[in-house]
Structures are given as structure tokens and as C-alpha cells.
Amino acid sequence: MSGQAYTTHVAQAIDVKYLRQLADRPGMNVPWTTTELGLLAQYAPSTFKRIAEAHPEFGSEVIDIDDPLAFQAGSEVVGKGGTIDTALVHTRRTANSVGSKIHNANRIISIYEALGFQHPDHISIVDGMSSLDEVLLYAKDAFTALLRSAPAGPAVETMRKEADILPRELAQFSFVDDLRRRLGDDIAVALFGSATTSPDFDDYDIFVVVPDGTIGAMYQTGDLVGARLANPFDGKSIGINMIEQSQFTKYVRWQHNPLSLLESCRVLYGSLDFPVVSEEENREHGIAHMMLRVKSLRSAAIWTAHDGALAGKPPLFAYFQKTLRFLAEEVLNSEEGHRVRSKDELSAFLRKLGWEELQYVPNNTALVEATQLATVASSRLLDRFFRGKQFDQEVLH
Numbered sequence: 001m002s003g004q005a006y007t008t009h010v011a012q013a014i015d016v017k018y019l020r021q022l023a024d025r026p027g028m029n030v031p032w033t034t035t036e037l038g039l040l041a042q043y044a045p046s047t048f049k050r051i052a053e054a055h056p057e058f059g060s061e062v063i064d065i066d067d068p069l070a071f072q073a074g075s076e077v078v079g080k081g082g083t084i085d086t087a088l089v090h091t092r093r094t095a096n097s098v099g100s101k102i103h104n105a106n107r108i109i110s111i112y113e114a115l116g117f118q119h120p121d122h123i124s125i126v127d128g129m130s131s132l133d134e135v136l137l138y139a140k141d142a143f144t145a146l147l148r149s150a151p152a153g154p155a156v157e158t159m160r161k162e163a164d165i166l167p168r169e170l171a172q173f174s175f176v177d178d179l180r181r182r183l184g185d186d187i188a189v190a191l192f193g194s195a196t197t198s199p200d201f202d203d204y205d206i207f208v209v210v211p212d213g214t215i216g217a218m219y220q221t222g223d224l225v226g227a228r229l230a231n232p233f234d235g236k237s238i239g240i241n242m243i244e245q246s247q248f249t250k251y252v253r254w255q256h257n258p259l260s261l262l263e264s265c266r267v268l269y270g271s272l273d274f275p276v277v278s279e280e281e282n283r284e285h286g287i288a289h290m291m292l293r294v295k296s297l298r299s300a301a302i303w304t305a306h307d308g309a310l311a312g313k314p315p316l317f318a319y320f321q322k323t324l325r326f327l328a329e330e331v332l333n334s335e336e337g338h339r340v341r342s343k344d345e346l347s348a349f350l351r352k353l354g355w356e357e358l359q360y361v362p363n364n365t366a367l368v369e370a371t372q373l374a375t376v377a378s379s380r381l382l383d384r385f386f387r388g389k390q391f392d393q394e395v396l397h
Contacts, residue, residue: 008032008051014379019372023305030298035383042391043291045069046111067393073111074150074254075288080104081143086239088136088219091226092315098132098139105142112149120145133225137216140242144215147247150254153281153396158249158273161190165268172233176269179208182222186211188245188270196264198342202318203237207265209272212244249273256289257329257338258282264340279338281395286330287386293323294378301375310367314360320371321357323378324350331385353381 005027011018014031022029032040032051041048045068084101087093102123112119120142165173176189193205210218219225219242229238243251252258253275259282262274277285297320304310310317328346347357355377358370 006030008054010034010037010055013383015376016369016372019301019375020305023302023368028299028302030302032298033379033383035387036294036379039287039291039382039386039389040295042068042389043075043288044072044295046072046107047295067396068391069111070115070151071284071288071391071396073108073115073117075256075285075292076104076108076111077143077146077150078251078254079256079289079292080108081140081146082241084136084140084143085242088133088140088225089227089229089240090237091228092313093132093136095132096309098135101139102135105139105146108146109142112146117151118149137219137225140215140219144244144247147251148244150250151396152250153253156253156278157276159262159276160271160273161265161267162271163267163269172231173268174233175204175229175231175238178229179222180269182224183208183210183218188248188272189268190265190272191268192261192265194343196266197340198344200344201236203239204231205239206241206268207248207272208240208242209245209248209270210242212246215242215244218242249275253277254285256286256326257333258285259338260340278395279333280392282338283330283333284392284395286326286333287389290326290330293326294382296320297323297371297375297378301372304371305368308364308368310371311362311364317360317367317371321374324355324357324374324381327378327381327385331381334385350377355381 007027007029009022009029009031011031011033014033018031022031037048037051040051080101081104087097087101106122109119109122123138123142165176173191179187179189188207188209190207190209191204192207194201195204224240229240230236231238252261255261258275258277259279262276265274300320325343325346328349329341332341332346332349350357358373361367
């Protein structure tokens, strides 16, 4: 939450009562358990360093190790930059949310500086930027540049996937023709997410892969800002992730589950090369992204209680609730090995553990409580399944 003092609290355990007490205090008072601090040290070392400065008893020597910091940087580039396109296309942005994206870009740029990576200049909002959308387009350029400089990792095989729309699916995927009319034929389009793994899905998530250096032009010529893309077949929203052609394989590799994308992602137009990573690397990516989601949820449990920010925003509420599914997926990948799992299977696993992903209701008090309950659930799942987990540095060598 912009403009508020950020204070870290270390607790043995976190419950809803404790979160309410912290939310009632001035500023941002964010709690972490010792188990979670250990995970942050391994998978989000820049965050751990900031906490360690306030709590020197935890030490900060992990920051001297480049590999976890580089792994955090690659994960954050795709994790924090991946929502900009949806914000632009569906006008899902506020001054605070746009400011948060600029803050995240500048924070990642600082990590690149520490690692000696090539990077764009820090972003400063200037008076010449007349709208939030203009700022978001500037942020999109920055994240695109950060992806170009992100480490590619050790060489792995790739698998090319070609378009595979069946004749009976032409009507359902007719939105591809609209994208081609907007952006031209020199693109590739791929469907990912729950639309590929479950008959019960809320929207369509797609990769739109374009020639290098053309993202800004594509937004302009395709009239994408504020287009609110939806599938005429069923009215469901279409969320895009626009990526340069030369960076697509790297982008997938830095996702939270590259093996799942390899197996379940459907190319609807063109062809794309997917990385074939090891299960060990796939697991490390998953845990890194899991901790990024937990960080966002942890802060949300406090700031949503301050300003009612979830009211009227079902997608934002759902984003925080989905963190539990992220955790469930990483637990099962660690315990049973990787395979593609549906949303329903992950939800069933959470119910078995006594946790439920709650649904949006038009009541701010209930929304805040649901976010705090999800925070408690995430903390207890981390303590039960990931206590003492160490980053496997071999995956980057």
C-alpha cells in the first residue's frame, strides 16, 4: 500500500486474530514465521535481506550467494510483469496498482544492478505521462527489457508445438482470427491455464507471441488498450500475455510450472518452442513463484483491511485466493512428482487438508476475512510441507 510505513513482525504462528490486530495498527504491519523466513532466505533473498536489516538475529549472509538472487529475479520478471497486459486490455488498474508495478520493476532493476546484469533505467513517473495506461505501457517496455537480460539457464532440449485446432473447435477459438486481424499473421497464439486442464474454467489465458521490438506497435495498431477482449463463443474474458518471439522459450522456463505448460499448453496459431526442463528445476521454479504469491497474499491480508480495496473487484479477490492452489500444486509436485493437475483436483486436495478456496461476495468485511483465512492457510501449509527447504543450486549449473 503506497505511502505507508512497512514494519515486519516475526511470529511463531499466524492466525486471523493476530492479522486483525496488525491491520488495526497504523501503517503496513506484515508478519512472517521463522519457517517462512527460512524460505524467503532461499527463494526471495532480497526480501529476506530487508527483513534481516530490522531483525539482525536472522543474519543476511545468504545475500552474498548470487544463484538464489538470480533465480528470484527471473521468477519476478515473469511473475510481476505477467499481469500488465491484462491491466491494459481490461482496464484493471488503479493509481495504486500501477504504482505497485512501477515499484516492482524498479526493485527488479536494483537486483539486476547487484548481479551485474544489463538492465533498463529505473522508472520515474514524469508529468508527460498523461494516463495510467501510458505508464503501464512504459512498464511493459521495462519488463520486456528485463526478460531479455534474464539468465537463460543451462542448455536444455526444446519441443516444438504446432497449431492443433480441430474442426469442431473452430467456433470456440474464433477469437484467434480477431487477433490476426488486429496484429497480423506474423504472430503465434497459445492457450494455457485452466481452460486446457478443466471443463470448468472462468476465462481464457493466452500467450500472444510477436516479432521482437513490436510490442508497443502491436498495442497501437491492434487497438488493444481498453479492448476488453472476450470470446464471442461463450462471452468469457480473454487475458493475454504478449511476449517477443526470441524470448518465449525463456519466458516459459521462468514460469511456475514449465513442464505443465509443455504438456498442457495448446498452440492455436503458428508454432512455438517449449523448454524441456528436469523435474528438479520445475520444482524449484514452482516454489519460487509460490513464495512470490505468498508475499502478495501476506501484504493483502493487511492493506485490504485498511481501504476496502477488494470491494467490486472479483478478479483481484480470486487472484489472492488462488495462492492456495499454487501451494497445493507445489506440495503434490514435491510429494508425488510432477503431472498436470486440474483446478478441481487441487481444490479437492485443499479440502482434504481442511482448507477451502472461498468465493467472492459483495461484502467487504467478508472479503477481508476470506483473504486473512487464506493467509493463515498458506502459512500453515508452508510450515507443514516446506519447513527447512533449501534452494537446489544445481538447477542453474
